[in-house]
Amino acid sequence: MNTITSKIRSFNRFYTAHLDILSQHYLDSEYSLTEIRILYEISESNSITAQKITEILNLDKGYLSRILKRFLKENLIEKVTSTEDKRASNIKLTNSGNELLSILNDKSENKIEGKIEKLNSSEKEILVDSMNTVRNLLTENKIVREDIVYRHEITPGDIGYIIHLHGAIYGKEYNFSTDFEKYVIKTFYDFLEKYSPENDRIWMAEYNNKIVGCVAIIHQPNQEAQLRWFLLDPTFRGLGIGKKLLTDAVDFCKEKKFKNVFLLTTSLQNKALEMYKMAGFELTQSEEVKEWGKTFYEERYDLKLSN
Amino acid sequence: MNTITSKIRSFNRFYTAHLDILSQHYLDSEYSLTEIRILYEISESNSITAQKITEILNLDKGYLSRILKRFLKENLIEKVTSTEDKRASNIKLTNSGNELLSILNDKSENKIEGKIEKLNSSEKEILVDSMNTVRNLLTENKIVREDIVYRHEITPGDIGYIIHLHGAIYGKEYNFSTDFEKYVIKTFYDFLEKYSPENDRIWMAEYNNKIVGCVAIIHQPNQEAQLRWFLLDPTFRGLGIGKKLLTDAVDFCKEKKFKNVFLLTTSLQNKALEMYKMAGFELTQSEEVKEWGKTFYEERYDLKLSN
DNA sequence: TAAAATTAGTTGCTTTTGTCAACTACTTTG
DNA sequence: CAAAGTAGTTGACAAAAGCAACTAATTTTA
Numbered sequence: 205m206n207t208i209t210s211k212i213r214s215f216n217r218f219y220t221a222h223l224d225i226l227s228q229h230y231l232d233s234e235y236s237l238t239e240i241r242i243l244y245e246i247s248e249s250n251s252i253t254a255q256k257i258t259e260i261l262n263l264d265k266g267y268l269s270r271i272l273k274r275f276l277k278e279n280l281i282e283k284v285t286s287t288e289d290k291r292a293s294n295i296k297l298t299n300s301g302n303e304l305l306s307i308l309n310d311k312s313e314n315k316i317e318g319k320i321e322k323l324n325s326s327e328k329e330i331l332v333d334s335m336n337t338v339r340n341l342l343t344e345n346k347i348v349r350e351d352i353v354y355r356h357e358i359t360p361g362d363i364g365y366i367i368h369l370h371g372a373i374y375g376k377e378y379n380f381s382t383d384f385e386k387y388v389i390k391t392f393y394d395f396l397e398k399y400s401p402e403n404d405r406i407w408m409a410e411y412n413n414k415i416v417g418c419v420a421i422i423h424q425p426n427q428e429a430q431l432r433w434f435l436l437d438p439t440f441r442g443l444g445i446g447k448k449l450l451t452d453a454v455d456f457c458k459e460k461k462f463k464n465v466f467l468l469t470t471s472l473q474n475k476a477l478e479m480y481k482m483a484g485f486e487l488t489q490s491e492e493v494k495e496w497g498k499t500f501y502e503e504r505y506d507l508k509l510s511n
Numbered sequence: 512m513n514t515i516t517s518k519i520r521s522f523n524r525f526y527t528a529h530l531d532i533l534s535q536h537y538l539d540s541e542y543s544l545t546e547i548r549i550l551y552e553i554s555e556s557n558s559i560t561a562q563k564i565t566e567i568l569n570l571d572k573g574y575l576s577r578i579l580k581r582f583l584k585e586n587l588i589e590k591v592t593s594t595e596d597k598r599a600s601n602i603k604l605t606n607s608g609n610e611l612l613s614i615l616n617d618k619s620e621n622k623i624e625g626k627i628e629k630l631n632s633s634e635k636e637i638l639v640d641s642m643n644t645v646r647n648l649l650t651e652n653k654i655v656r657e658d659i660v661y662r663h664e665i666t667p668g669d670i671g672y673i674i675h676l677h678g679a680i681y682g683k684e685y686n687f688s689t690d691f692e693k694y695v696i697k698t699f700y701d702f703l704e705k706y707s708p709e710n711d712r713i714w715m716a717e718y719n720n721k722i723v724g725c726v727a728i729i730h731q732p733n734q735e736a737q738l739r740w741f742l743l744d745p746t747f748r749g750l751g752i753g754k755k756l757l758t759d760a761v762d763f764c765k766e767k768k769f770k771n772v773f774l775l776t777t778s779l780q781n782k783a784l785e786m787y788k789m790a791g792f793e794l795t796q797s798e799e800v801k802e803w804g805k806t807f808y809e810e811r812y813d814l815k816l817s818n
Numbered sequence: 819t820a821a822a823a824t825t826a827g828t829t830g831c832t833t834t835t836g837t838c839a840a841c842t843a844c845t846t847t848g
Numbered sequence: 849c850a851a852a853g854t855a856g857t858t859g860a861c862a863a864a865a866g867c868a869a870c871t872a873a874t875t876t877t878a
Contacts, residue, residue: 208635209620212627215642219526222649225533226545227569228836228863236864238533244524255826262534264866269828291826291873313516320519323648326746328515331648334641335522341630341638342529360682360689361675363696368671375667382667386703389670393700396693439633535834535865543835562855574836576857598844598855824875835864846853 231311238263239271243297243305246281251294253286280304333412349443353410354452362408363392365415369435377438378472391432395422403460406433407452409445416440419449421456421465429462434476446476450483457509464508471501480505538618545570546578550604550612553588558601560593587611640719656750660717661759669715670699672722676742684745685779698739702729710767713740714759716752723747726756728763728772736769741783753783757790764816771815778808787812 220226230237238261245257254272258265272295275281280301283293297305320328340351371385395404403423408415417436421429431453436446457465467485469476470493489504527533537544545568552564561579565572579602582588587608590600604612627635647658678692702711710730715722724743728736738760743753764772774792776783777800796811 208627208639209623211639212623212642213616213619215646216530216623218646218650220530220532223523223527223530225527238864253826258826265827266829266867267865269826273828286826289826289874291871293827309520312520316516316519316523319649320515324746327648330644330746332515332518332522334644334648335519337637337641338645339522339525341634341641342626343525358689360687360692361677361679363689363692364671364673364675364678366671367696368668368675371671372668380667382665382670382703385667385670386700389674389696389700389703393693393696396689396696439631439637545835560855565855571837572856573838573858576855580857593855596845596855598842600856820878822875822877824873826873827871829868829870831867831869833864833866835862837862838860839858840860841858842856844853844855847851848849 231308231315233308233311235308239275240305240308242268242271243275243280243301246295247297247302247305251296253292253294255292257295275301329413336412351411352416352440352443352445354407354448355410356405356407356452358406362406362415363396366406366408366418366433366435367392369415369418369437370433373435373437374473377475388433395420395432403429405453405456407449409436409440409449411440417445417449419453421453423460423462427461427463429457429460429465431465431467434467434479436476446479447482450479454483454507454509462509464506466504466506469503469505471503472498483507538615538622540615540618542615546582547612547615549575549578550582550587550608553602554604554609554612558603560599560601562599564602582608636720644719658718659723659747659750659752661714661755662717663712663714663759665713669713669722670703673713673715673725673740673742674699676722676725676744677740680742680744681780684782695740702727702739710736712760712763714756716743716747716756718747724752724756726760728760730767730769734768734770736764736767736772738772738774741774741786743783753786754789757786761790761814761816769816771813773811773813776810776812778810779805790814 225237228236230240233240235243241261242257242263245260246252249256254265254268257263258268272281272283276283279298281295282298283295286292286294320331323331336351367385367388370388371380371382374380374384375382400423404421406418406420409417417440419434420432422432424430431450434446434449436449454465465485466488467480469480471490485505485507487503488506490501491503493500493502532544535543537547540547542550548568549564549570552567553559556563561572561575564570565575579588579590583590586605588602589605590602593599593601627638630638643658647655674692674695677695678687678689681687681691682689707730711728713725713727716724724747726741727739729739731737738757741753741756743756761772772792773795774787776787778797792812792814794810795813796809798809800807800809
C-alpha cells in the first residue's frame with residue numbers, strides 16, 4: 205500500500221465533500237450541476253456545438269439534446285445552424301443566459317469567500333499557490349513552461365533563498381555537506397560587498413513565487429565577467445529554464461561589452477556542463493585537486509565575445 | 512471581482528473534472544458513487560446506524576433504506592438490531608463487503624498511480640505537501656499546531672533558508688532592505704566558522720517541510736551564551752511555536768550549564784519583545800544609535816541561569 | 819461519383835437516482 | 849401515561865441519465 209496514493213485518495217475524499225457537488229441543486233438554484241456546467245462551457249467558448257459539449261463534459265448526446273431544448277425554451281441560449289455543417293448548430297448564451305450565470309457566479313464566489321474569510325492575506329496566497337501546484341502537477345503531469353516567471357531585481361530574501369537552493373540541491377545531487385553551503389554563503393557575502401547594479405546581475409526563474417533556478421554575472425577587471433551560481437532545481441529541468449537563464453546572462457555580457465565571460469566549476473559538478481557547452485563556453489583550464497578526501501578537477505570555461 | 516476567489520473557483524472546476532465523480536458507475540463497478548460512499552462510511556466506523564449515515568452523507572432516509580436492503584440481499588452488510596434502541600440497527604460490513612471495498616480501493620489507487628506515474632519523487636512530495644496545505648487551510652481555516660515539526664540538526668539548505676526568512680520577513684514587516692540580509696549572511700558565516708555542535712544549536716520549526724521559525728544558541732566566553740536569529744513567519748504566529756522554540760533554547764542553556772544568556776536587538780524590531788520578556792529576559796543595556804538614516808536603540812536583554 | 823460509412827443531433831423508451839409523504843414500531847418528554 | 853419525537857420502511861413519483869433507433873447531412877471509399 206503506497207502512502208502517496210493513499211494520501212491523495214484521502215485528499216480526494218476531503219475535496220469531494222468540500223466541493224459540495226453531490227447535492228442535486230447547484231447553489232440552491234433550480235438548476236443541477238450538470239446544467240450549470242453546460243451553461244458554463246457555452247459561456248467559456250463563445251460559440252460551441254452540442255457535439256463539443258458532449259466531449260468536454262462526457263455527456264450522452266440525447267440527454268444533452270433535451271437539456272439544450274429546455275434552455276432554448278427558457279431563452280437561456282440561442283442556436284444558429286452552422287454554415288459549414290448543416291447538421292450542427294452553434295450555440296451561444298443569450299443575455300438572460302449570461303445574467304443567470306453571472307448571478308450563480310456571484311453566489312459561488314460568496315460561498316468561497318465565506319470559507320476563506322478567516323484566512324489572512326498571506327494564508328490566502330499560500331492556498332492559491334498550493335492549488336496551482338496541485339493543478340499543474342496533475343494536469344500536464346509536469347510543470348509547464350508558461351508558469352515560470354523570470355526577473356532580475358534582487359528583493360529581500362532572494363539571496364538567502366539562492367543560498368538555500370545551493371545547499372539543498374548540491375546536498376541532494378552530489379552529497380555535498382553543509383560546508384559547501386558555508387562556502388556559498390562566503391561567496392555571496394563577498395559579492396554583495398562589491399555589488400554594482402550597473403555591471404552585475406542575478407537572474408532568477410520562479411515558479412509559484414519560489415525561485416527554482418538562477419544565474420549571475422559579476423564584473424571582473426579587464427572587461428571580463430564571471431558567470432556564477434548557475435543552478436536549477438532538478439524538478440524543473442528540461443523546460444528550457446537553464447537555456448533561457450544562460451542566454452539572458454550572455455546577452456547581458458554582450459550589452460555591457462564584456463570581452464570575455466568565464467566560469468569556474470569542478471568535475472564533481474557535471475550536470476550543467478552540457479548547457480555551458482551549448483552556450484558556447486569552452487574548457488580553457490583544468491587542474492587536479494585533492495580536497496575533502498576527493499580527487500577532482502577544477503576547471504575554467506571561457507566564452508569569447510568578439511563584438 | 513476578487514481574483515483570489517476566482518482562482519479558487521477555477522481550481523474547484525478543475526478538481527471536479529479531475530475527480531471524475533460525475534459518472535454514474537464508480538470505477539466501472541456496478542455500484543454508484545453514493546453506494547460506495549455508504550459502504551465506505553460503514554467500513555470506517557465499524558458499526559453504524561442508518562440514521563448516522565443519512566447525517567454524514569446527507570441522504571434521504573427512504574433512499575438509504577432501500578440501498579441498504581439491497582446490500583443486505585447481496586450479502587455486503589449485516590444488520591443487528593440495537594439493544595439500546597430497538598427501532599435502530601447496527602450495520603457492519605460482511606467479509607464480502609470488505610472484499611468489495613478493498614478491490615475498489617485497489618482500483619482507485621491504480622487509477623491515481625496512473626495519474627502521477629510521470630512525476631518524479633520530489634514532484635510527488637510537492638503534490639502531497641500542497642494537498643495538505645490546501646486541506647489544512649480549508650478545514651481548520653488555519654494552520655494547526657500538530658502539523659508543526661521541530662528539529663535541530665543542520666542539514667544542507669537550512670542555513671540558506673533561514674537567511675532567506677530573515678530577509679523576507681524583516682523586509683515585509685520592518686521594510687528592511689537587502690542590506691539587512693547581507694548583514695545576516697555575515698553573521699551566519701561567522702557563526703559557521705566557529706560552530707561547535709557541542710555548545711551551539713539551531714532549532715527549526717517546520718510546516719510541510721518548510722522552515723517557518725527558528726532560534727539559535729551560540730556559546731560565548733565565560734559560560735555565557737547568546738540567543739540569536741529568533742524568527743517566526745507571521746503566518747505561523749499565535750500557535751505557540753515561538754514559545755516552544757524559546758523554551759527549548761533556554762532548556763539547552765541550562766543543560767549546558769551556561770550561567771547567562773543574552774540577546775541583542777534593536778528598538779526597530781519589536782515583534783519578539785513580549786516573547787523574550789515572557790521567557791524571563793530583562794533589558795540590561797540600551798544605547799541610542801543613528802544609522803541607515805534612522806534613530807533607534809540597540810538593546811541587550813539578559814537571562815540569568817542561577818542553577 | 820455513387821454507394822457505404824460516419825457524424826450531429828433528435829426522439830422514444832428505459833433504468834437509475836433521488837425526493838416526499840404516509841406509515842409502523844419504538845423511545846423520550848412532560 | 850399520553851403526546852411528541854425518532855429510526856426505519858414502504859408506496860408513489862419526479863428528476864437525471866443512459867441506450868438505441870432514427871433523420872439528415874457529411875465524409876470516405878472503392
